[in-house]
Amino acid sequence: MRLTRCHAALAAAIAFNLLVFFVLWLQPQPRSWRARGPRRGPAAGPRVTVLVREFEAFDNALPELVDSFLRLDPAQPVVVAADRLPYPPLALPRAPGVRLALLQPALDRPAAAARPETYVSTEFVALVPDGARADSPGQLERMADALRAGGARLVAVPVASANPARCLALNVSLREWTARYGPTAPGRLCDALDGDAVVLLRARDLFNLSLPLARPLGTGLFLQTAARGWAVQLLDGAFAAARQAPLATAHARWKAEREGRTRRAALLRALSIRLVGWAGGRLEWFGCGKETARCFGTVVGDTPAYLYEGRWTPPCCLRALRETARHVVGVLEAAGVRYWLEGGSLLGAARHGDLIPWDYDVDLGIYLEDVGNCEQLRGAEAGSVVDERGFVWEKAVEGDFFRVQYSESNHLHVDLWPFYPRNGVMTKDTWLDHRQDVEFPEHFLQPLVPLPFAGFVAQAPNNYRRFLELKFGPGVIENPEYPNPALLSLAGSG
Numbered sequence: 001m002r003l004t005r006c007h008a009a010l011a012a013a014i015a016f017n018l019l020v021f022f023v024l025w026l027q028p029q030p031r032s033w034r035a036r037g038p039r040r041g042p043a044a045g046p047r048v049t050v051l052v053r054e055f056e057a058f059d060n061a062l063p064e065l066v067d068s069f070l071r072l073d074p075a076q077p078v079v080v081a082a083d084r085l086p087y088p089p090l091a092l093p094r095a096p097g098v099r100l101a102l103l104q105p106a107l108d109r110p111a112a113a114a115r116p117e118t119y120v121s122t123e124f125v126a127l128v129p130d131g132a133r134a135d136s137p138g139q140l141e142r143m144a145d146a147l148r149a150g151g152a153r154l155v156a157v158p159v160a161s162a163n164p165a166r167c168l169a170l171n172v173s174l175r176e177w178t179a180r181y182g183p184t185a186p187g188r189l190c191d192a193l194d195g196d197a198v199v200l201l202r203a204r205d206l207f208n209l210s211l212p213l214a215r216p217l218g219t220g221l222f223l224q225t226a227a228r229g230w231a232v233q234l235l236d237g238a239f240a241a242a243r244q245a246p247l248a249t250a251h252a253r254w255k256a257e258r259e260g261r262t263r264r265a266a267l268l269r270a271l272s273i274r275l276v277g278w279a280g281g282r283l284e285w286f287g288c289g290k291e292t293a294r295c296f297g298t299v300v301g302d303t304p305a306y307l308y309e310g311r312w313t314p315p316c317c318l319r320a321l322r323e324t325a326r327h328v329v330g331v332l333e334a335a336g337v338r339y340w341l342e343g344g345s346l347l348g349a350a351r352h353g354d355l356i357p358w359d360y361d362v363d364l365g366i367y368l369e370d371v372g373n374c375e376q377l378r379g380a381e382a383g384s385v386v387d388e389r390g391f392v393w394e395k396a397v398e399g400d401f402f403r404v405q406y407s408e409s410n411h412l413h414v415d416l417w418p419f420y421p422r423n424g425v426m427t428k429d430t431w432l433d434h435r436q437d438v439e440f441p442e443h444f445l446q447p448l449v450p451l452p453f454a455g456f457v458a459q460a461p462n463n464y465r466r467f468l469e470l471k472f473g474p475g476v477i478e479n480p481e482y483p484n485p486a487l488l489s490l491a492g493s494g
């Protein structure tokens, strides 16, 4: 048969169509076409996004990590999240599901581009640390099943690295600005993990946290989930460690640790945690010190700003107040100045031998006639005196009393109120508009009695219960209340 021009054209068209079809068939397919694996839900496609956030740009094993997940499932969504474009550039495998999320807002990108949830469309997220590698199929799906079945809001599988995850108990108290880690009680789920683990949770839960991807990732994540009462279930099994572990040199580890410390301090500050009790018992303080300013501003209406935020005195401030009080009492005792716990300080001592947990200064009464015995007080009459330990003694600008500040920059203070006896009544010349600022019979000071306060033993009026009720009203020891209940009351602050 002779091939006509028409036949040739038809054959060419068919061949071309077949070719186009073949090329299309080779292309990566849109999500909705994807093959359905046996463990996958009816909605099709992977249920878990791998999210990598904890790595150092200067030394990491991310190419191996990402590649290990893609080998098991070429359709695996992987998001690598960094604050800014990693340098040196990451050599990530090219695959349609692999994306780099830059979390720092930039002039030329929309706000959504800096939000990690923009890059996640699966029900679950697995947070995978650098140095981990997937080596057996279905690990993430099994974790998702365990999360669905169990009572925990997060599930985790350790990484078989030099530092595999272990379980910790964690109490977070927003009111006291503290986080305390400890061993988990037998039979209890974990509140936090220490060490390397892949952690899986619902995307909706992760992105409902205040700082979902703040670094160090584990520290930030578990502080936020523990504060919400979400438990972590540590599952059996392990993810493999990278063949070439990241941060293998001493210099790289040193650099990573240094940056980690800076990040941790910034994170704790952002989450308003000022005191961390580590599992071994070590305490770590963040917040105010001798060189910093006081960590709350001028107090208005006797009600410090932190009370309105549902918080009590930051622990660093309580510590500085205790230290100042102990120092001042030591100086007064050495100089033979008769003093006694006054106001809220006496109340705290009577209640539980310490500062009231929301108090912001310490009050002591002194005998006016003893002021001349004390070099620092004599000096303060003339101007401000910085003593050899850096405490600042001065006459208060508000009236005829003395004030000892923690340091020149940190104005946490102890106030010293000079009283003198007149016809058996202790009185003074300036009065503040406070209920407790009243005259009282001298017999409360004859004799003074020892009373534990703030970690030492201070002098207090005898019969201090009657003394306190005279000043504050009946039942004051048993019924704690904020300093100015008309503005904010303990019961009303939730």
Ligand SMILES: *[C@@H]1O[C@H](CO)[C@@H](O)[C@H](O)[C@H]1NC(C)=O
Residues within 6 Å of the ligand: 169, 170, 171, 180, 181, 182, 183
């Ligand atoms: C957490 O608080 C509970 C209840 O007060 C206490 O029993 C437990 O010891 C605390 N755990 C840690 C680690 O502080």
Ligand SMILES: *[C@@H]1O[C@H](CO)[C@@H](O)[C@H](O)[C@H]1NC(C)=O
Residues within 6 Å of the ligand: 204, 205, 208
């Ligand atoms: C996010 O958290 C708030 C409480 O913090 C809760 O009321 C809300 O339902 C959560 N949203 C989602 C989508 O889980």
